[in-house]
Amino acid sequence: MNANFPSINQSDRTVPINLRQSGPTPVEMLIDTRVRKSPYWHLSMEAGCWRASIYNRMYHPRGYVRPEDGGMMVEYDALVNHVTLWNVAVERQIQVKGPEAEAFVNFVITRDASKIPVMRARYVILCNESGGILNDPVLLRVAEDEFWFSLSDSDLELWLQGVNVGGRFDVEIQEIDVAPVQIQGPKSVGLMVDLFGDEVAELPPYGLMASDISGREVVISQTGFSGEKGYEIYLYDASQHAEVLWNAVLEAGEKHQLAVVAPAHHRRIAAGILSWGQDMDQEVLPFQVNLSYQVPRQKEADYIGKSALESARAQIEAGSYPFTHQLVGMIMGGAPIDDYAPDFWLISTSSDGEPVGYVTSPWYSPEIGQNIAMGYVPVEHAELGTELWVHLPEQYADVPGSPVAAEIVEMPFRESVNPNQREILRGKGMDAAI
Secondary structure: OOOOOOOOOOOOOOOOOOOOOOOOOOOOOOOOOOOEOOOOHHHHHHOOOOEEEEEOOEEEEEEOOOHHHOHHHHHHHHHHHOEEEEEOOOOOEEEEEOOOHHHHHHHHOOOOHHHOOOOEEEEOOEEOOOOOEEEOOEEEEEEOOEEEEEOOOOOOHHHHHHHOOOOOOOOEEEEOOEEEEEEEOOOHHHHHHHHHOHHHHHOOOOEEEEEEEOOEEEEEEOOOOOOOOEEEEEEEOHHHHHHHHHHHHHHHHHHHOEEEOOOOHHHHHHOOOOOEOOOEOOOOOHHHOOOHHHOOOOOOOOOOOHHHHHHHHHHHHOOOOOOOEEEEEEEEOOOOOOOOOOOOOEEEOOOOOOEEEEEEEEEEEOOOOEEEEEEEEEHHHOOOOOEEEEEOOOOOOOOOOOOEEEEEEOOOOOOOOOOOHHHHHHHOOOOOOO
């Protein structure tokens, strides 16, 4: 075993998570034509974007305020106190349209697509035949025979087309020229009313509304990736009209103290919102990551992964886990973590013990006054109140070379304006959505 690769049990994975601790690396992102620029890319540059990542094979703005000016915590302040504009065109829109659209969607998602009314959306997951999570998009039903998958970070279009090879279902599956922005923060309602009228204020969580901006057609949803009050605006023919939407939002946002910011991973962590590729992937079962409610108990129709997921649930209920590690929430010591982690930092069960798990999403919570995180620990150490030790890099460690104390706690760390489905169901004493 490579000494730089921790011997954490990952026997339930085919491709282990790379847990080498390489830290920040001084490289420059290459901007070329192999990776797509979104319709809003140049507008993000004008707004001061200084760094980016790759998401769904598109460049994704990930920072506007530079570290010397306060960095991501300044962007956080704008989100939780005012209103923010995010370029999220990387949420590529995959349209499924045709006479059997509902039947097809019902076959590829775990939840019951027949229960989704027209002009409503749902948070859903798609799994492979082993029950691994392929994507966790927001699914929009814009017509009786038309759905849009608003993707998280895994290219689902090819999977969906592959499922339908040979025309098994009478549908067309394609990416469409629709690109969303997010409007997030407590002042988002006022901004959206200024743009679209009073009707938008009545939109329920996961509700949809058709409208226009300067004559350009849009669909609006009350959704977002922050836990704050927020909306997404999906612009039709975005490659032609991106400036129309973007500049209209900027103009209307001036009196609301609008700021253009990156997707707020510090706030989504506090809300317990997962990030595909970071907190889960195609080798992770929903039961490992607090998504067991996405596996219905009453869906009669078949769907991809149903057999594997029902078998896994039965094993868990019998006291036998089909995986080694469980995702948990933690509060932990150390200096405030104020930026993205470059590695999956390691977790031990004692201050001098060998690593047994790893952190996926850490950040500092100003409200709690401590660092918070999600991470994987062995299932036998996943109980609330369990004491853990996290090996932070030197810049955050209390004592360089020594881990900081951590404790497993309930998620979310901070209440969301609109509680997610897991919290709603738990409040009703239920463990599965229909």
